Amino acid sequence: MNNTSDNLMAERLESIKVGILAALCLLSAFLITSLINNLVLAKYFPELRTLAVELFNLQFLLSGAIASFSGLLFGATYRYIIRQDQNPHLKAGGVLAFGLVRGLAQIDVGVACTGDVLPFVILTFEGVLWFEIAAIALDVAIQQGWVKPFLSNFNTHN
Numbered sequence: 001m002n003n004t005s006d007n008l009m010a011e012r013l014e015s016i017k018v019g020i021l022a023a024l025c026l027l028s029a030f031l032i033t034s035l036i037n038n039l040v041l042a043k044y045f046p047e048l049r050t051l052a053v054e055l056f057n058l059q060f061l062l063s064g065a066i067a068s069f070s071g072l073l074f075g076a077t078y079r080y081i082i083r084q085d086q087n088p089h090l091k092a093g094g095v096l097a098f099g100l101v102r103g104l105a106q107i108d109v110g111v112a113c114t115g116d117v118l119p120f121v122i123l124t125f126e127g128v129l130w131f132e133i134a135a136i137a138l139d140v141a142i143q144q145g146w147v148k149p150f151l152s153n154f155n156t157h158n
Helices: 002-044 046-051 058-082 088-113 118-144
Strands: none
Touching (some): 002 046, 002 118, 046 118, 058 088, 088 118
């Protein structure tokens, strides 16, 4: 029974490592896209001016924290989604599920509050991109052996 407990703890630690890596990826992607939105999109495309945010105020910090937490959840979930499979549909499905849930919620709120959908469509694409970046980083980390994929063990009841 102690071996089962040790395996469970090892799996939890790997999930935490994967979650932290994905959280850092999403936070980095959030920071980069926020800068692009402020310095390029909102500045040169008047219809996208609502993408501009004041950097490092409370709303910005909260958005960064939410992006990081979303990355943590994505990383832990992605590890279980892909297991040891090489099925690209599972990987793409996990990325799209997280990205679209985030993005479509933004579109819903944006349309309700401003009536302007275009900036929120861009935010949806950004969200999918963020999760794709995290998925690529996690795939590389798994391939390099920095983190381990979830080992599904269906034959434990002998």
